[in-house]
Amino acid sequence: MGSYTYPKYAYVPPAELVLKPGGVQTVPVLIVGAGPVGLTLALDLALKGISVTVLDEDDTVSLGSRSICQAKRTLEIWHRLGVADRMVAKGVTWDQGEVLLGDQPLYRFNLQPEPGHRFPAFINLQQYYCEQYLVERCLQEDKVDLRFRSKVVGVRPDDEHVEVDIQTPDGLYQLRGQWLVACDGVRSPVRTMLKLPYEGEVFDDQFLIADIRMDADLPKIRRYWFYPPFHPTDSVLLHRQADNVLRVDFQLGRDADADAEKKPENIDKRLRMMFGEGARWEHEWSSVYKFSCRAMPRFVKGRVIFAGDAAHVVSPFGARGGNSGVEDADNLGWKLALVINGHASVSLLDSYDRERGAAARENIRQSTRSTDYITPKFPAARVLRDATLSLARDFPFARALVNSGRLSRPTPYIDSRLSTPDDTRESWNAAAASPGSPLPDAPLGDGWLIEQIAGRFAVLTFADRAASLDIAAARAVADMADEIPAFTPILITRDLAGAPDGWNTVLDKEGLATRRCDARDGTTYLIRPDQYVAARWRRLHDSSIFAALKRASS
Amino acid sequence: MNTLKHELNLARPDDVYNLIVDAHNGLTAEQSEKLNAALVLLLANHVGDEDVIREAVAAARKSVTA
Ligand SMILES: Cc1cc2nc3c(=O)[nH]c(=O)nc-3n(C[C@H](O)[C@H](O)[C@H](O)COP(=O)(O)OP(=O)(O)OC[C@H]3O[C@@H](n4cnc5c(N)ncnc54)[C@H](O)[C@@H]3O)c2cc1C
Numbered sequence: 001m002g003s004y005t006y007p008k009y010a011y012v013p014p015a016e017l018v019l020k021p022g023g024v025q026t027v028p029v030l031i032v033g034a035g036p037v038g039l040t041l042a043l044d045l046a047l048k049g050i051s052v053t054v055l056d057e058d059d060t061v062s063l064g065s066r067s068i069c070q071a072k073r074t075l076e077i078w079h080r081l082g083v084a085d086r087m088v089a090k091g092v093t094w095d096q097g098e099v100l101l102g103d104q105p106l107y108r109f110n111l112q113p114e115p116g117h118r119f120p121a122f123i124n125l126q127q128y129y130c131e132q133y134l135v136e137r138c139l140q141e142d143k144v145d146l147r148f149r150s151k152v153v154g155v156r157p158d159d160e161h162v163e164v165d166i167q168t169p170d171g172l173y174q175l176r177g178q179w180l181v182a183c184d185g186v187r188s189p190v191r192t193m194l195k196l197p198y199e200g201e202v203f204d205d206q207f208l209i210a211d212i213r214m215d216a217d218l219p220k221i222r223r224y225w226f227y228p229p230f231h232p233t234d235s236v237l238l239h240r241q242a243d244n245v246l247r248v249d250f251q252l253g254r255d256a257d258a259d260a261e262k263k264p265e266n267i268d269k270r271l272r273m274m275f276g277e278g279a280r281w282e283h284e285w286s287s288v289y290k291f292s293c294r295a296m297p298r299f300v301k302g303r304v305i306f307a308g309d310a311a312h313v314v315s316p317f318g319a320r321g322g323n324s325g326v327e328d329a330d331n332l333g334w335k336l337a338l339v340i341n342g343h344a345s346v347s348l349l350d351s352y353d354r355e356r357g358a359a360a361r362e363n364i365r366q367s368t369r370s371t372d373y374i375t376p377k378f379p380a381a382r383v384l385r386d387a388t389l390s391l392a393r394d395f396p397f398a399r400a401l402v403n404s405g406r407l408s409r410p411t412p413y414i415d416s417r418l419s420t421p422d423d424t425r426e427s428w429n430a431a432a433a434s435p436g437s438p439l440p441d442a443p444l445g446d447g448w449l450i451e452q453i454a455g456r457f458a459v460l461t462f463a464d465r466a467a468s469l470d471i472a473a474a475r476a477v478a479d480m481a482d483e484i485p486a487f488t489p490i491l492i493t494r495d496l497a498g499a500p501d502g503w504n505t506v507l508d509k510e511g512l513a514t515r516r517c518d519a520r521d522g523t524t525y526l527i528r529p530d531q532y533v534a535a536r537w538r539r540l541h542d543s544s545i546f547a548a549l550k551r552a553s554s
Numbered sequence: 555m556n557t558l559k560h561e562l563n564l565a566r567p568d569d570v571y572n573l574i575v576d577a578h579n580g581l582t583a584e585q586s587e588k589l590n591a592a593l594v595l596l597l598a599n600h601v602g603d604e605d606v607i608r609e610a611v612a613a614a615r616k617s618v619t620a
Contacts, residue, residue, distance in 0.1 A: 387591035397599040
């Protein structure tokens with residue numbers, strides 16, 4: 001079963017067991033789990049100069065396609081790490097979704113109606129490919145020490161370190177990390193060993209995933225049917241993936257017999273109803289699943305930090321699981337690097353817990369609502385749900401109520417203490433990115449706006465003409481760029497003549513970056529290393545920038 | 555903040571009331587339930603004010619549970 005050939009990564013007997021040096025080695029960061037989240041964090045830290053040791057119990061990638069919808073924000077993050085283009089080339093790009101009632105299309109939605117972004121709203125690419133590309137990228141980085149067949153079986157945190165027991169084919173050994181990041185998935189052995197809570201709601205409805213390989217020229221959109229003729233009692237979701245693989249997700253209800261549903265002949269029966277007697281396919285992966293929405297109350301426990309599914313899990317509707325885990329890694333990487341380098345105090349990590357805790361709660365809220373819509377919990381809920389569907393064809397307002405999954409978007413960090421609130425005397429277009437929101441993308445120079453912010457702080461200043469910039473302020477800002485925390489000063493302009501020293505000056509040919517940032521002459525943004533807005537002003541002013549930088553890094 | 559009107563807001567209350575009741579004429583209980591659901595959604599969107607809708611929902615719930 002399956003067209004994908006699983007790579008088998010080399011297990012190297014660890015020096016700790018071969019050379020048997022005395023004592024336990026200490027490394028800056030231990031990452032438990034080489035799933036998408038652990039690998040993303042490892043690369044991000046390595047590119048910031050931090051050595052990481054990644055421990056994974058297995059020696060291959062995700063078994064089964066699992067997460068397929070990789071969101072724009074995730075691609076932007078992976079682009080910074082040098083892997084996104086390969087994923088886009090392999091994956092299926094899509095921006096649109098279609099909702100159908102019976103066999104009639106009700107409406108379509110476009111997740112990225114306006115062009116001018118480096119990445120599409122989504123690509124569909126099987127989790128095993130994403131992990132494979134991330135692993136291959138990690139293997140090029142000296143600072144990533146990736147250890148396969150290394151299962152963490154014991155965790156002992158103290159005030160300064162975390163010591164772990166690692167089981168390998170050659171026996172058990174210990175390593176100590178200044179920090180340990182648990183990216184060990186929904187069953188997180190680290191969380192379990194530390195007896196930390198992971199609470200939430202478990203849903204009873206069952207779903208059947210059938211990933212099949214089929215040569216069919218289907219449109220590159222997400223399709224969601226309520227009560228289709230080929231599965232009249234419930235709903236069905238259809239996605240295209242790489243290698244002509246389709247994901248068909250059948251809602252089965254509470255009482256379905258999972259063992260019977262899993263049998264290939266029964267899956268084939270459902271698929272024949274959907275694709276017709278003449279269609280041919282091969283099975284790639286199938287699974288009957290239920291889901292839960294849960295989260296840890298705190299993601300940071302002393303020197304142990306949780307990220308991805310280990311910290312929170314949602315239902316799959318909306319593709320918020322893997323994508324939000326990658327956002328966790330993005331949020332944590334720069335903070336942990338500043339702390340390890342002694343450029344920020346440990347309290348900066350509280351903001352990881354606050355910001356990503358709030359994001360997890362928002363993702364759970366959204367995904368619980370989608371789940372409640374798709375699997376109504378009591379009769380009146382179903383009647384109202386069905387009413388939105390029957391009204392949706394004629395009444396646009398009702399389409400907004402139809403909820404087949406609210407697709408993953410980066411969560412704004414409202415009220416984050418790292419953000420400097422706007423000066424109330426300055427006004428901004430409501431659509432522009434406010435402090436705590438991710439920076440929008442736009443074409444810029446020969447590349448893209450998001451490509452300008454490469455994992456460190458940046459000051460973005462807009463000027464109609466480079467020469468019109470306040471010279472004294474520009475010099476003061478350039479002079480403090482190498483202080484701690486370091487940042488890149490970037491000038492965005494429509495006229496490059498007279499570009500100031502120490503600034504990276506780029507041309508905004510189309511004016512789209514200027515428009516999306518609601519910028520006027522002198523408008524200045526402070527951008528965090530994770531491409532979120534920390535502060536913004538209507539003019540360039542070095543002491544405001546200095547204060548906002550301090551605030552965003554402590 | 556807008557609040558839910560407690561006083562009469564209809565010029566011809568009997569007509570409106572009968573309009574709604576007559577809409578159910580000849581329907582099965584199940585169809586009636588569906589009609590009510592559609593009507594609630596249409597009117598809620600028309601009202602458009604979340605505070606007013608919240609108050610109406612609470613009042614309606616109270617009328618059946620109190
Ligand atoms: C059917 C399905 C569909 C999904 N679709 C989507 C989607 O379209 N989009 C999306 O964003 N998300 C989706 N998700 C969610 C997504 O798969 C997860 O959120 C994602 O895999 C989480 O990544 P992670 O790195 O946190 O954990 P995992 O991918 O679970 O990785 C954990 C890693 O830890 C390792 N590990 C575990 N225990 C130990 C130990 N003791 N020692 C060492 N290593 C250990 C494991 O080997 C594994 O490699 C889907 C999930 C499912 C099940």
